[in-house]
Amino acid sequence: MTDGRLVRISKLMSLILRHEPGKFGITLDAEGYAAMSELLGAIREQIADAAESDLIAVVETIEPDKRRFAISEGEIRANYGHSLTDRIVHERAMPPAVLWHGTAAPAVAAIRRDGIRPMKRQYVHLTTHTALASRIGARHGTAVLIEVDAAQAHADGIAFYRANEAFWLADAIPAKYVKDADRI
Secondary structure: OOHHHHHHHHHHHHHHHHHOOHHHOOOOOOOOOEEHHHHHHHHHOOOOOOOHHHHHHHHHHOOOOOOOEEEEOOEEEEOOOOOOOOOOOOOEOOOOOEEEEEEEHHHHHHHHHHOEOOOOOOOEEEEOOHHHHHHHHHHHOOEEEEEEEHHHHHHOOOOEEEOOOOEEEEOOEOHHHEEEEEEO
């Protein structure tokens, strides 16, 4: 088993659990979970020798700081990043005082003007880790790290949801809660 093979499985898992479950015959529950056995069957259509141990290895070893997936009682889900029509339900939670959003330099002017919007995703993605936010922002060019006054936003009624240990979600972050934007 090579890292490249696990990355291929990870990308397929993301496609299925975040974007196109129906195309692969998968039904997600309201929280985005699918049976591991169903996901494995769908993945085997593309990667015949895939095993449940591969799915577990993806969760545990492919960019573990991002915690993209969660496994619970024989079910698996993508923790965030969904572009599905039906919204994945997350429980509201009190965020830390400051959260970070990584983006590319060309997006900064629109963020300062309009705030942070989910674009093609269901939620805005934020993190407590500046290094992680920077890495995400660098995917599309020069990374810019944006500070979000999550404490004030929460106090003013903005809903936050905890996706996992590293990521927080929000419906949108109005511009007034966007603080400094620093190029990395």
